Amino acid sequence: MAAALALAQxxxxxxxxxxxxxxxxxxAERGAEDARYIxxxxxxxxxxxxxxxxxxxxxxxxxxxxxGTAMLTTAKILENMELGHxxxxxxxxxxxxxxxxxxxxxxxxxxxxxxWKHTHNxxxxxxxxxxxxxxxxxxxxLRMSEDQPWHPVHLLQPxxxxxxxxxxxxxxxxxxxxxxxxxxxxxxxxxxxxxxLAGMARKAARQFTKDYVLFPLLAGPSALPCLxxxxxxxxxxxxxxxxxxxxxxxxxxxxxxxxxxxxxxSRGEWYVRQALGSANIDGGPLLHILTGNLSHQxxxxxxxxxxxxxxxxxxxxxxxxxxxxxxxxxxxxxxxxYASTWARIWRLAIP
Amino acid sequence: xxxxxxxxxxxxxxxxxxxxxPLLPDDFLTVVDPLWSARxxxxxxxxxxxxxxxxxxxxxxxxxxxxxxxxxxxxVPVGVAVGGVLHWRTYSITTPPDGSGRFAxxxxxxxxxxxxxxxxxxxxxxxxxxxxxxxGDFVLPDPPPARLLFLTGGIGITPVVAxxxxxxxxxxxxxxxxxxxxxxxxxxxxFGGELRAMAARESGFTLYEHHTRREGRxxxxxxxxxxxxxxxxxxxxxxxxxxLAFAERxxxxxxxxxxxxxxxxxxxxLAAPGSGSGGHGGRVxxxxxxxxxxADSATPLLDVGEAxxxxxxxxxxxxxxxxxxSPLSAGRVRDLxxxxxxxxxxxxxxTCVSAACGPVHIDL
Numbered sequence: 001m002a003a004a005l006a007l008a009q010x011x012x013x014x015x016x017x018x019x020x021x022x023x024x025x026x027x028a029e030r031g032a033e034d035a036r037y038i039x040x041x042x043x044x045x046x047x048x049x050x051x052x053x054x055x056x057x058x059x060x061x062x063x064x065x066x067x068g069t070a071m072l073t074t075a076k077i078l079e080n081m082e083l084g085h086x087x088x089x090x091x092x093x094x095x096x097x098x099x100x101x102x103x104x105x106x107x108x109x110x111x112x113x114x115x116w117k118h119t120h121n122x123x124x125x126x127x128x129x130x131x132x133x134x135x136x137x138x139x140x141x142l143r144m145s146e147d148q149p150w151h152p153v154h155l156l157q158p159x160x161x162x163x164x165x166x167x168x169x170x171x172x173x174x175x176x177x178x179x180x181x182x183x184x185x186x187x188x189x190x191x192x193x194x195x196x197l198a199g200m201a202r203k204a205a206r207q208f209t210k211d212y213v214l215f216p217l218l219a220g221p222s223a224l225p226c227l228x229x230x231x232x233x234x235x236x237x238x239x240x241x242x243x244x245x246x247x248x249x250x251x252x253x254x255x256x257x258x259x260x261x262x263x264x265x266s267r268g269e270w271y272v273r274q275a276l277g278s279a280n281i282d283g284g285p286l287l288h289i290l291t292g293n294l295s296h297q298x299x300x301x302x303x304x305x306x307x308x309x310x311x312x313x314x315x316x317x318x319x320x321x322x323x324x325x326x327x328x329x330x331x332x333x334x335x336x337x338y339a340s341t342w343a344r345i346w347r348l349a350i351p
Numbered sequence: 352x353x354x355x356x357x358x359x360x361x362x363x364x365x366x367x368x369x370x371x372x373p374l375l376p377d378d379f380l381t382v383v384d385p386l387w388s389a390r391x392x393x394x395x396x397x398x399x400x401x402x403x404x405x406x407x408x409x410x411x412x413x414x415x416x417x418x419x420x421x422x423x424x425x426x427v428p429v430g431v432a433v434g435g436v437l438h439w440r441t442y443s444i445t446t447p448p449d450g451s452g453r454f455a456x457x458x459x460x461x462x463x464x465x466x467x468x469x470x471x472x473x474x475x476x477x478x479x480x481x482x483x484x485x486x487g488d489f490v491l492p493d494p495p496p497a498r499l500l501f502l503t504g505g506i507g508i509t510p511v512v513a514x515x516x517x518x519x520x521x522x523x524x525x526x527x528x529x530x531x532x533x534x535x536x537x538x539x540x541x542f543g544g545e546l547r548a549m550a551a552r553e554s555g556f557t558l559y560e561h562h563t564r565r566e567g568r569x570x571x572x573x574x575x576x577x578x579x580x581x582x583x584x585x586x587x588x589x590x591x592x593x594x595l596a597f598a599e600r601x602x603x604x605x606x607x608x609x610x611x612x613x614x615x616x617x618x619x620x621l622a623a624p625g626s627g628s629g630g631h632g633g634r635v636x637x638x639x640x641x642x643x644x645x646a647d648s649a650t651p652l653l654d655v656g657e658a659x660x661x662x663x664x665x666x667x668x669x670x671x672x673x674x675x676x677s678p679l680s681a682g683r684v685r686d687l688x689x690x691x692x693x694x695x696x697x698x699x700x701x702t703c704v705s706a707a708c709g710p711v712h713i714d715l
Binding site: 020024027030031032033034035036042043046047049050053089090093094095096097098099101102103106107108117118121122125126203206207209210214215218267270304305 | 369370372373374378379381382390391432434435436437438666667669670671672673674676688689698699701
């Protein structure tokens with residue numbers, strides 16, 4: 001399946017060393033400018049959130065509804081992706097600011113940050129696209145690699161993998177991060193599961209109450225449009241996150257691996273696998289910010305804890321390195337990558 | 352009335368928290384003005400005043416989250432962003448507590464000192480600083496003793512100048528006060544002008560300047576000459592290690608050690624910064640678990656802890672996922688990927704790619 005993994009280990013290690021040099025250069029340059037970037041983004045997010053909430057409080061007026069919903073949607077997208085995802089990765093831990101740190105950050109998502117850090121930062125990023133190890137390869141429910149066994153339920157994956165999943169993405173991820181299948185398989189105790197479930201339920205209740213009870217109540221006569229605005233913002237954010245995330249590892253060109261293939265993997269080979277298993281989205285700076293720079297999925301998987309604002313800067317060098325070593329660098333505009341992802345979902349729905 | 356408002360404010364604030372969840376109302380206030388934050392107390396530099404060629408006074412306006420200070424002579428932890436990285440240092444407050452919502456610190460640039468050179472040479476009015484809780488018991492009793500001696504060297508004058516300013520504000524009977532201050536020369540006496548004016552104005556205050564460039568280090572004979580009754584005076588001393596060692600010896604020899612109060616700026620560190628490039632491991636203490644073990648310079652602290660039976664947070668074990676970050680309470684560590692030696696108390700370190708570099712305390 002993954003032909004390029006046949007890259008000899010010395011070459012893979014040389015590739016890894018060149019990547020390590022890029023990483024070291026970024027670390028040496030990282031400083032006040034980067035800190036200003038993330039602080040500015042935090043300010044923009046909080047201003048948009050406050051502005052959106054204020055406008056939706058008077059959203060009986062249609063222009064207020066439109067403006068409020070647009071601001072809140074943008075705020076939620078920034079908060080989840082460029083802020084939450086990246087801060088929880090520890091990309092900004094180097095600032096040593098406890099207010100912007102992976103150990104203290106909490107995000108506007110039903111999944112508690114701690115649960116997310118385990119399933120995402122650890123499991124997914126270490127075992128990227130390895131069948132049987134990376135749960136994100138289809139999120140347990142979808143068949144995204146030919147190496148995954150087919151089950152009749154996969155016939156329905158074009159339905160539950162998109163139209164059903166996308167609008168409810170945050171709730172599906174919250175459920176998924178509880179690792180329910182691990183309980184069935186006996187890898188996780190029922191007690192641990194119930195503890196995690198209680199933590200998730202507490203957080204989810206606060207999330208739900210905020211958007212669907214308290215703000216609508218405060219909006220008085222604008223209660224219904226306010227509630228609909230909040231719902232629109234959450235659903236739009238969910239669909240967008242689903243789109244970007246599915247384009248990260250599933251378009252044609254992004255490969256998957258078997259456990260046998262990664263047996264005794266060196267650090268260089270780990271780098272090769274990260275590059276092979278990820279796919280980028282081409283676009284301008286605005287697209288990159290709105291995707292939380294997951295449009296630079298390859299760079300993100302090579303260097304998950306480098307500050308996201310640096311990915312665009314190193315991307316041309318990473319692409320050149322990949323060319324030099326004959327490693328496919330998968331990249332394309334959003335519509336093409338999205339269509340390609342859907343082609344895979346359809347194709348693998350049947351045996 | 353204020354009490355009633357406070358009583359009402361809490362539920363209102365908690366209600367607001369339901370709206371801002373998972374953030375706090377404070378997280379929104381702080382982007383409007385960091386001084387409004389109660390969670391991350393902050394201050395803003397209002398005035399920057401050069402004292403000597405390498406010492407600068409900063410007048411700081413404090414935000415609502417800062418708990419204030421109790422007595423002259425105490426010190427405050429100050430968080431400064433240098434190159435985007437927050438660094439903490441402690442500085443003696445040079446002003447007495449006066450309810451003005453401001454305090455001053457005076458910082459002398461240490462060569463190669465990242466934070467001190469920033470504050471002394473590059474800080475400008477408007478810069479935001481984080482503030483920690485005021486600490487320290489290097490303070491005068493109330494009422495002060497009838498006869499006082501201050502023995503200071505260099506920038507060690509800072510806590511003492513706060514006490515002198517506090518004494519000058521006292522109404523009624525003031526103690527008989529002597530200050531023996533040691534500095535290279537007259538130009539490098541921080542607060543020189545103010546101290547000399549104070550000595551000229553106040554009959555109960557005597558200032559002796561000892562200039563080491565001309566007169567050499569302060570010794571017992573010189574002290575006897577300047578202030579013959581030094582052993583009978585309640586004494587507060589602050590300055591370089593050499594001066595404090597001299598004071599401890601002299602006061603002990605005179606059986607007056609109980610009258611000597613010392614303030615050291617440099618805390619005794621476990622491993623001298625920068626000494627770690629040679630590559631030694633060290634004794635590792637997991638402070639909360641109460642476990643101690645030896646570690647070499649190549650084994651990640653994560654493995655060291657696990658081998659010793661400490662419950663260590665862990666994840667990828669290769670330095671990418673940040674699941675293992677744990678608070679360093681003392682010592683320094685080496686990044687096994689880059690070889691860099693780093694670490695200050697309070698840093699969160701990735702234990703899976705950090706090895707001990709000298710004795711280390713981990714808050715686990």
